[in-house]
Amino acid sequence: MNIKQEIQKSLEKASGIKNPHVEFSSKTEFGDYTTNIAIQNKLNAKELISKLNDDNDLKKIVSKIEIAGPGFINFHLNTKVLTNNLSQIIEQKGKYGNSEKNKGKTWLIEHTSPNPNKAMHLGHLRNNILGMAIANIWQTTGVRVIRDDIDNNRGIAIAKLMWGYLKFANKNKKEITDINYWYEHQDEWSEPSDSNIRPDRFVDELYARASIDFENEENEKKIRQIVINWEKDDKITWELWKKVLEYSYRGQQLTLKRLGNIHDKVWHEHEHYKKGKEIVEDGLKKGIFKNGKGGAIVTDLKKYNLPDTVVIKSDGTALYITQDLALTKLKIETFHPNHLFWVIGPEQSLALKQLFAVCEQLGIGKLDMFTHIAFGFMSIKGQGKMSSRKGNVVYIDDLIDEAKEKIIKMHSINNNLAEEIALGAIKYSILKVGRMQDIAFDFNESLSFEGNSGPYIQYTYARAQSILNKSNKKPKLSDVIMNEEENLIERLLSRFPEIIELAATSYSPNILCEYLYNVASLFNTYYNKVQIIGSENEEFKLALTFSVGQILKNGLNLLGIEAPGKM
Numbered sequence: 001m002n003i004k005q006e007i008q009k010s011l012e013k014a015s016g017i018k019n020p021h022v023e024f025s026s027k028t029e030f031g032d033y034t035t036n037i038a039i040q041n042k043l044n045a046k047e048l049i050s051k052l053n054d055d056n057d058l059k060k061i062v063s064k065i066e067i068a069g070p071g072f073i074n075f076h077l078n079t080k081v082l083t084n085n086l087s088q089i090i091e092q093k094g095k096y097g098n099s100e101k102n103k104g105k106t107w108l109i110e111h112t113s114p115n116p117n118k119a120m121h122l123g124h125l126r127n128n129i130l131g132m133a134i135a136n137i138w139q140t141t142g143v144r145v146i147r148d149d150i151d152n153n154r155g156i157a158i159a160k161l162m163w164g165y166l167k168f169a170n171k172n173k174k175e176i177t178d179i180n181y182w183y184e185h186q187d188e189w190s191e192p193s194d195s196n197i198r199p200d201r202f203v204d205e206l207y208a209r210a211s212i213d214f215e216n217e218e219n220e221k222k223i224r225q226i227v228i229n230w231e232k233d234d235k236i237t238w239e240l241w242k243k244v245l246e247y248s249y250r251g252q253q254l255t256l257k258r259l260g261n262i263h264d265k266v267w268h269e270h271e272h273y274k275k276g277k278e279i280v281e282d283g284l285k286k287g288i289f290k291n292g293k294g295g296a297i298v299t300d301l302k303k304y305n306l307p308d309t310v311v312i313k314s315d316g317t318a319l320y321i322t323q324d325l326a327l328t329k330l331k332i333e334t335f336h337p338n339h340l341f342w343v344i345g346p347e348q349s350l351a352l353k354q355l356f357a358v359c360e361q362l363g364i365g366k367l368d369m370f371t372h373i374a375f376g377f378m379s380i381k382g383q384g385k386m387s388s389r390k391g392n393v394v395y396i397d398d399l400i401d402e403a404k405e406k407i408i409k410m411h412s413i414n415n416n417l418a419e420e421i422a423l424g425a426i427k428y429s430i431l432k433v434g435r436m437q438d439i440a441f442d443f444n445e446s447l448s449f450e451g452n453s454g455p456y457i458q459y460t461y462a463r464a465q466s467i468l469n470k471s472n473k474k475p476k477l478s479d480v481i482m483n484e485e486e487n488l489i490e491r492l493l494s495r496f497p498e499i500i501e502l503a504a505t506s507y508s509p510n511i512l513c514e515y516l517y518n519v520a521s522l523f524n525t526y527y528n529k530v531q532i533i534g535s536e537n538e539e540f541k542l543a544l545t546f547s548v549g550q551i552l553k554n555g556l557n558l559l560g561i562e563a564p565g566k567m
Helices: 003-015 045-053 079-095 122-139 158-166 179-184 199-213 217-231 235-259 273-285 320-335 346-362 394-410 415-431 441-449 455-470 483-495 496-506 510-527 538-558
Strands: 031-035 064-069 072-077 106-110 142-152 265-268 310-312 339-343 369-372 378-380 439-441
Touching: 003 031, 003 045, 003 339, 003 496, 045 064, 045 072, 045 320, 072 079, 079 217, 079 538, 106 122, 106 320, 106 378, 122 142, 122 235, 122 339, 122 369, 122 378, 122 394, 122 415, 122 496, 122 510, 122 538, 142 320, 158 199, 158 217, 158 235, 179 235, 199 217, 199 235, 217 235, 265 320, 273 310, 273 320, 273 346, 310 320, 320 339, 320 346, 346 369, 394 441, 415 439, 415 441, 415 455, 455 510, 455 538, 483 510, 483 538, 496 510, 496 538, 510 538
Parallel strands: 106 142, 106 339, 142 265, 339 369, 378 439
Antiparallel strands: 031 072, 064 072
């Protein structure tokens, strides 16, 4: 039960005010929930309370309603409601917190679309962890979620990689750029296994070297010609293209699997980019687009108060927005979603606004169907700005490995458990921060078993399991007089459905993180103060302990974090 929503329903019925503001009371003397609806809307608080007291549905939840201060209305929950909530947690276990509020809706969320010209680095990490967590949280509200990504496997970036392989991967260190020679003598070129290097790292190094080469005007022309040849379906160019992409895909999948990534659909740009060009040409005929300099085709976005952008270059080649038009159309035709989301960094904000506007102009979808879920930048504490071109990036796997090594050194635990804790530490450190806030990852803070960290919450869950395993009795709810800590824990646990709803509607997993930290902190205070095993009300205290553990596990799983039974 979402208690906050039930109170809001009663308030709306009594006042006629839609979506009344209700918030959880930070101090128990102000009740469990409070509202300033009377102050905001100049209502008579006493009359409103009189109507609320006549609401039979509200009586089942609330034991007392009172006025405080200048007109705040405070709600005190019925103790039986809190105990019934514990019963639901115990019975529903992993399904507790789920609702059907958004049943029947289909949402597409595009996240983690790394270009296949490099290994996955820190810039991709927040994208993945945030996108996955938001999708997980949405699913608990009844949404059918489609997680997709776009494989941008063509264009100048991939041409640079192809050039890098040609010129710098020859076994004899010969800088050969003749693609026809390569095609006839492929055995003269290196494989990642020759140097015992991961295939994505192999690709990454070649791309970095080619990017430097691209600064030379003559080389730039040759690399751009690769794009043109590829778009003309040149057989040899496509063979080289397939070769280098296979290395990249193989390596990136190792990282994605490690992160627990899910993509229900992967769109490959080469399969639909021509459709984008057809859409643009049709739009030009209809007057949606206009001719630009040198034969380029550009947008006309004056009425959207947006700057125009090129959709077909003067040489006839496509751009990201070209294929994005085709892809957005494909997404809608394939899945018929109610809403489409893009989890992409803030640097793409303008490009996405332009895409959404053009999609509306073309009749692909309404502007309010599209949402950009942006996020802040990420770095490592004490390190400068990263650059793929300069080759000073921090790779995701290196970050996880370093975190795992530090955990093993600090706690002498096995490799599998260290992996779970390392991933939990990294994911939580990213998700606990507000989505638009920049992050400087701090190893010491993130790996700590104390304070607001993933390991601290994982450890609290493991502590709860240890208590349950040590007792000879089973968790059982009974009518007992709860002490202050037990009442506070019950009160906090009852908010879980409300927290999920809030995190879902605001695309903010940090709200769930803060909640889990509060639950863990409150339980640890209780554990240090109260005897559980062998106590007078042991069965009830075990039921409370079980409920705390279940909420922590459910919450961690929504964040994509494992809840180890032992630590």
